Amino acid sequence: MMLTKQFTFHAMGDHVLNIKFEDLLSVDINTKVQILRKRIESLTISGIEEMIPTMNTLSVIYNPLMIDIQELQDKIKTIDLSDIKNSEEEKTTIHIPVTFADEYAPDIAWICSETGLTKNEFIDILTSKDYYVYMIGFIAAAPYMGDTDERIRFPRRKTPRVKVKKGTISIAEKMTNIYTLESPGGWHLVGWTPIDVFNCRKSPPSRLKSGYYVKYDPISKEMAENWSENLQSEWDEKWHQ
Amino acid sequence: MASIKCIKPGLLTTIQDKGRQAYQSMGISASGAMDKFAMRVGNILVGNPEYTPVIESAMVGPVIEMKFEGCVSITGANFSPKLNGDPIEMWKAIHVTPGDVLSFGRHIAGCLTYIAISGGLKIPTILGSCSTFIRGGYGGISGRALKAGDEIHVREPRISYKKLVRKKLVQRYILDYRENATVRFIWGPQDDRFTEESKEVFIHSSYKVSTQSDRMGYRMQGPQLKHVDSPDILSDYICPGAIQVPGEGQPIILMADCQMTGGYTKIGVVINVDFPLAAQCKPGDKIHFEPISVAEAQDLMKQRERFFYFLNKQNEALI
Numbered sequence: 225m226m227l228t229k230q231f232t233f234h235a236m237g238d239h240v241l242n243i244k245f246e247d248l249l250s251v252d253i254n255t256k257v258q259i260l261r262k263r264i265e266s267l268t269i270s271g272i273e274e275m276i277p278t279m280n281t282l283s284v285i286y287n288p289l290m291i292d293i294q295e296l297q298d299k300i301k302t303i304d305l306s307d308i309k310n311s312e313e314e315k316t317t318i319h320i321p322v323t324f325a326d327e328y329a330p331d332i333a334w335i336c337s338e339t340g341l342t343k344n345e346f347i348d349i350l351t352s353k354d355y356y357v358y359m360i361g362f363i364a365a366a367p368y369m370g371d372t373d374e375r376i377r378f379p380r381r382k383t384p385r386v387k388v389k390k391g392t393i394s395i396a397e398k399m400t401n402i403y404t405l406e407s408p409g410g411w412h413l414v415g416w417t418p419i420d421v422f423n424c425r426k427s428p429p430s431r432l433k434s435g436y437y438v439k440y441d442p443i444s445k446e447m448a449e450n451w452s453e454n455l456q457s458e459w460d461e462k463w464h465q
Numbered sequence: 466m467a468s469i470k471c472i473k474p475g476l477l478t479t480i481q482d483k484g485r486q487a488y489q490s491m492g493i494s495a496s497g498a499m500d501k502f503a504m505r506v507g508n509i510l511v512g513n514p515e516y517t518p519v520i521e522s523a524m525v526g527p528v529i530e531m532k533f534e535g536c537v538s539i540t541g542a543n544f545s546p547k548l549n550g551d552p553i554e555m556w557k558a559i560h561v562t563p564g565d566v567l568s569f570g571r572h573i574a575g576c577l578t579y580i581a582i583s584g585g586l587k588i589p590t591i592l593g594s595c596s597t598f599i600r601g602g603y604g605g606i607s608g609r610a611l612k613a614g615d616e617i618h619v620r621e622p623r624i625s626y627k628k629l630v631r632k633k634l635v636q637r638y639i640l641d642y643r644e645n646a647t648v649r650f651i652w653g654p655q656d657d658r659f660t661e662e663s664k665e666v667f668i669h670s671s672y673k674v675s676t677q678s679d680r681m682g683y684r685m686q687g688p689q690l691k692h693v694d695s696p697d698i699l700s701d702y703i704c705p706g707a708i709q710v711p712g713e714g715q716p717i718i719l720m721a722d723c724q725m726t727g728g729y730t731k732i733g734v735v736i737n738v739d740f741p742l743a744a745q746c747k748p749g750d751k752i753h754f755e756p757i758s759v760a761e762a763q764d765l766m767k768q769r770e771r772f773f774y775f776l777n778k779q780n781e782a783l784i
């Protein structure tokens with residue numbers, strides 16, 4: 225079948241099937257991952273327990289007592305993705321308020337000295353575009369977003385920091401990320417958001433989903449430090465209605 | 466009110482259940498009991514649904530005072546459990562009354578012991594599970610390990626302990642936790658990224674569990690594995706049991722609290738029925754990895770689930 229060439233199947237142990245697209249980090253390929261997930265969902269195949277989209281792979285967790293791996297592959301093979309247009313997905317953009325005050329952005333000074341950019345130029349570059357959420361992952365809904373401007377791409381730090389504050393905005397290579405928990409980290413720290421991107425007590429726990437877009441909007445340090453439920457509702461009313 | 470009280474916490478004692486499988490698609494680590502065989506049997510012995518929250522304790526068991534009448538079972542690793550100082554049998558429902566003290570002694574075998582309580586522990590559910598996730602700071606008791614003084618309420622049991630006392634698992638079904646374990650795995654999804662020589666080395670050697678091992682992953686030490694080109698891939702899903710090999714060529718078995726995405730090649734994945742055997746290896750123990758096919762692994766999984774089906778059925782008759 226010609227259609228199967230768009231993705232390949234790989235067993236991951238005895239109860240996960242990986243469906244892998246081309247080895248490229250691209251919005252087009254990731255969009256296919258998202259759409260394939262929706263189309264498999266619409267087939268309501270019994271025996272599928274979870275579907276986990278990542279950058280260029282969809283992992284299907286299945287119950288081998290309910291469905292055979294070959295039967296599962298045969299059903300998925302019938303899905304045709306050749307008709308996908310990028311406009312098929314409605315674009316959702318989440319605005320994230322970010323302070324770039326020095327104490328929340330310890331690596332901007334280094335970036336400026338590496339690139340010759342001024343701090344304001346760096347902030348303009350970082351906040352002038354929106355970022356596609358390729359994947360929600362790691363341990364607690366960390367959003368992997370891109371692509372950042374070529375002028376602000378750097379390898380990860382050689383020595384990771386032991387502790388990075390929750391809400392910290394970071395960059396590395398062509399990606400940007402938000403630390404959803406306090407944790408060690410090797411990315412460059414360039415800002416901080418007061419909003420809860422991840423809250424284990426909310427349903428759903430993450431404000432972001434893969435396939436969404438994220439836009440960083442600069443706010444003052446004072447506003448960030450005094451962020452409140454009122455400000456949050458005003459913000460959501462302004463951007464996310 | 467019926468409860469248990471922690472007198473001494475042991476080395477690392479947490480509340481665990483099935484985990485957060487259903488939230489992995491939202492980027493949440495699965496967590497849950499490392500040895501689900503021991504957890505499930507333990508719960509069934511005391512009359513509970515098999516995924517009721519239990520106490521999981523690593524290497525050094527806790528001291529726990531019972532403040533209820535019912536039964537408990539100790540399954541998993543053997544740390545010489547005692548009730549009021551007298552040795553008690555493992556994999557068996559043990560009658561307890563208020564004031565009884567459960568403690569542990571000499572380490573005999575395994576790494577993780579499980580305490581199931583009839584009725585089950587009353588723990589709030591976070592993201593669909595009661596499992597403690599220390600790195601995330603949520604689940605269990607305020608996202609942390611048990612400490613002295615913690616008191617946890619015990620729910621009303623669905624089956625009276627009178628019908629359960631002396632119920633035990635037949636000896637031949639008890640898992641054999643060994644210092645030299647053979648753990649079966651399935652090649653892939655990125656085994657083609659390793660040299661043929663390295664793949665041969667991997668299945669013909671033993672790897673030692675390093676001291677830098679925890680609920681996130683067991684780091685292994687042994688013959689170095691070589692990648693064909695690079696150890697990196699575009700980040701994809703990691704399931705517990707995946708054997709990841711970073712650049713330095715030493716494998717890491719990802720465990721219950723592992724990150725759910727990652728960018729290193731995975732040479733193979735431990736099969737579902739052998740995951741408990743790997744989890745029960747303590748630092749210093751050795752693992753020999755043996756490849757099997759998906760079909761063989763699934764047949765073993767079906768046998769295992771049939772076993773649990775019949776165990777559960779016996780309880781249903783008692784309700």
